[in-house]
Amino acid sequence: MKLLILLIIISSCSTSPTYESSTAPTWLADAGSYCGDKYLCGVGEGKSIKVSDARARAEISKIFQTEIVTELKSSETFQTGSEVKENYFNEIIESSEQNLENVKILEHWKREGTSEVYSLAGLDKVALQNKITQQIDPLVKKLNNLVNTGRRSDLIRAKKIYPEIYPLIAQWRIVSDKEYIYSPKEKDFVQTAFSKFNRPIEIDFNWSGNSSLKPTISSYLKDLLLKNGYRFGKSINQYRLQGNIFERKIPIQIDGYIKKEFELNIDIFKKNKLVGNIHHHLKTSGRNWGQLSERARLTLMKVIFENLENLNIN
Secondary structure, eight states: OHHHHHHHHHHHHHSOOTTEESSOOHHHHOHHHHHTTTEEEEEEEESSHHHHHHHHHHHHHHHHHHHHHHHHHTSGGGSSOOHHHHHHHHHHHHHHGGGGTTOEEEEEEEETTSOOEEEEEEEEHHHHHHHHHHHHHHHHHHHHHHHHHOOHHHHHHHHTTHHHHHHHHHHHHHHHSSOOOOSSOHHHHHHHHHHHTOSOOEEEEEEEOSOTTHHHHHHHHHHHHHHTTOOOSOOSSEEEEEEEEEEEEEOOOSTTOEEEEEEEEEEEEETTEEEEEEEEEEEEEESSHHHHHHHHHHHHHHHHHHHGGGGOOO
16 A cells, blocks of 8 residues: 555656646747737746746736836926936836736646746736726826816826826727827827916025035926926016025944935915925935935935925916
8 A cells, every 4th residue: 555655656746747748839939819809918938937927927017118118208297317207207117017916827838858837928908908997087087177277286286197197008008909098188288288387477586504405406496397387587476485405414323424314495485475385304324425415416306396286386
């Protein structure tokens, strides 16, 4: 009896996997035709199932990433190559990949007598179309609501919705082979927004503080306001911007490093009444002042970029 059990165990260990054969499956040569209209497919190869599965999923991810990057770079929101926007761009790419979590492994194949394993991954096209619709419809509705108010701060909020819409549109195009119809498109929006910005708004800039980043940060904000349709000139609505940026050194126990604390305050007054602000506090460190200031500069610029509409200059 013990001998029989041992023979069964030896026999089972020597048996080839059910997916191993000498003849390659049709999907290895033409995954697109094999998967048809139901799945978007990708093929991966590796020395183990785990590796080949991961590479098959990665092939599908590459298809989407290429399309999303192309779509985003055509957007006026990313026409400039500023570091702040590039960081924002990378965050959008990462968040958009959440829709690819439901990729399934459909098939495996191992060539007889070799160690190579092939995996076929598939993404359900109809399921993703439904998911995209649920995500994009509220964004388009929000976009239209903000555009219709005509307020400058709302138009800045509206402009930031396009980078959220574009990855979804790119994904929709891949899984449906057609365009997603919505309005307003960014080109039309920009024309409408700037036509409403013809009336100049006078903004009196006042900056104070002890930080050497003061000139850089104040110039960045001014440029950002100009790029978002604000103009500096005479107007019946008087705005005053009071900004300050302070820094102080913090003791640090790590040799070769310095640490500083930064405080940014931007307040907007309309006829001496506070109407909006951007406040931010951060601590950062670096091997030298150059490294430390660069980290602080990028952080503060990103804070201003992401919160410009909170100044409520209308």
